[in-house]
Amino acid sequence: MTSETMKAVICERYGSPDVLEIRTVPRPVPAKGEVRVKVCASTVNRTDTATLRAHPFFARAMTGLIRPKMQILGMDFAGEIDMLGDGVTTFAIGDRVFGMSPDMFGAHAEYLCLPANGAIAKIPENLPFHQAVVGEGAWYANGTTQVLSEGQRCLIYGASGAIGTAAVQLAKAQGAYVVTVVGTRHMDLAAALGADRVVNYETQDFTALGETFDLVFDAVGKTSFFECRPLLAKDGIFSATDLGPGWSNIILGSFYGATGSKRVRVPFPEGAPGFIQKLANLMSQGKFQGVFDRRYPMDKITDAFRYVEKGQKTGIVVVDVC
Numbered sequence: 001m002t003s004e005t006m007k008a009v010i011c012e013r014y015g016s017p018d019v020l021e022i023r024t025v026p027r028p029v030p031a032k033g034e035v036r037v038k039v040c041a042s043t044v045n046r047t048d049t050a051t052l053r054a055h056p057f058f059a060r061a062m063t064g065l066i067r068p069k070m071q072i073l074g075m076d077f078a079g080e081i082d083m084l085g086d087g088v089t090t091f092a093i094g095d096r097v098f099g100m101s102p103d104m105f106g107a108h109a110e111y112l113c114l115p116a117n118g119a120i121a122k123i124p125e126n127l128p129f130h131q132a133v134v135g136e137g138a139w140y141a142n143g144t145t146q147v148l149s150e151g152q153r154c155l156i157y158g159a160s161g162a163i164g165t166a167a168v169q170l171a172k173a174q175g176a177y178v179v180t181v182v183g184t185r186h187m188d189l190a191a192a193l194g195a196d197r198v199v200n201y202e203t204q205d206f207t208a209l210g211e212t213f214d215l216v217f218d219a220v221g222k223t224s225f226f227e228c229r230p231l232l233a234k235d236g237i238f239s240a241t242d243l244g245p246g247w248s249n250i251i252l253g254s255f256y257g258a259t260g261s262k263r264v265r266v267p268f269p270e271g272a273p274g275f276i277q278k279l280a281n282l283m284s285q286g287k288f289q290g291v292f293d294r295r296y297p298m299d300k301i302t303d304a305f306r307y308v309e310k311g312q313k314t315g316i317v318v319v320d321v322c
């Protein structure tokens with residue numbers, strides 16, 4: 001730490017967004033092999049809201065039993081490198097970068113240090129900072145969509161959140177045939193993202209489409225394996241980002257895992273550094289772009305948390321830090 005300071009959103013205890021406070025704290029200094037990013041944009045995502053509430057309870061084993069171990073939340077960042085730790089040669093001061101800090105969080109602050117070989121990559125040319133904070137939802141989506149191969153058939157239930165909008169694009173990039181299930185207000189969005197067929201859950205029974213799928217992905221935690229079972233092809237997989245009703249996804253995932261079958265999966269995303277580089281490449285090739293909802297200034301971040309907790313956002317909610 002130095003005598004220099006920065007503004008940061010501090011989360012000293014678990015609870016509602018009201019526990020968050022903006023304070024002036026020491027500015028971090030990069031250790032050997034680290035870079036420091038002057039953060040320009042971050043997000044409030046479902047990982048942040050779940051961590052703030054310590055939900056589910058067992059997550060405290062990772063995030064801190066009594067109090068949060070990481071007192072500055074924020075996983076996604078985009079900004080400029082402003083200081084290099086010893087030995088860093090892969091980045092230069094002034095590089096425009098984006099990425100994720102999935103283990104340490106810390107992006108709800110004006111400065112963030114992270115390993116130069118971590119989940120950080122250069123922002124594709126001309127992309128503004130607030131459109132480069134695309135990591136979290138896409139990373140969760142990739143944990144599921146990466147199993148798809150060319151020509152496979154996939155149904156994405158809830159293709160309008162951060163995970164769902166990313167999942168459609170990642171599945172298409174893998175060469176899959178993609179059917180999405182969304183509400184009326186997101187029909188056009190799903191088609192624009194490249195879905196081959198868009199189903200409206202408000203007017204259609206999505207379990208009776210006359211098609212079966214190699215992969216059914218519940219990207220918003222609003223359906224279940226049992227509801228989707230008729231949609232699964234032989235050897236088809238049901239994958240979800242949530243625990244499921246009565247923790248059914250976890251229980252079924254463990255059961256099928258133990259039997260050697262992958263029929264129900266709740267994949268924990270892995271390989272963040274490689275994934276951020278993959279995302280940078282897809283963005284440069286025009287095969288991936290973030291879908292953005294509202295932007296909030298950092299001093300209104302509690303409003304951003306409250307909005308995200310409603311479960312009604314479209315894609316990503318941005319926090320403007322600089």
Ligand SMILES: NC(=O)c1ccc[n+]([C@@H]2O[C@H](COP(=O)([O-])OP(=O)(O)OC[C@H]3O[C@@H](n4cnc5c(N)ncnc54)[C@H](OP(=O)(O)O)[C@@H]3O)[C@@H](O)[C@H]2O)c1
Nearest residue numbers: 046047050158160161162163183220221222241311312313
């Ligand atoms: N525990 C964690 O750390 C963690 C981390 C990341 C994600 N997750 C889980 O992953 C899920 C997705 O997160 P996210 O950030 O992508 O988005 P999100 O905020 O949960 O998704 C919101 C979207 O879901 C749509 N939606 C709401 N009800 C629906 C329904 N019955 N059927 C289909 N769509 C519906 C909403 O639009 P409409 O209402 O207009 O349809 C909205 O666009 C969440 O359930 C979250 O809990 C958990």
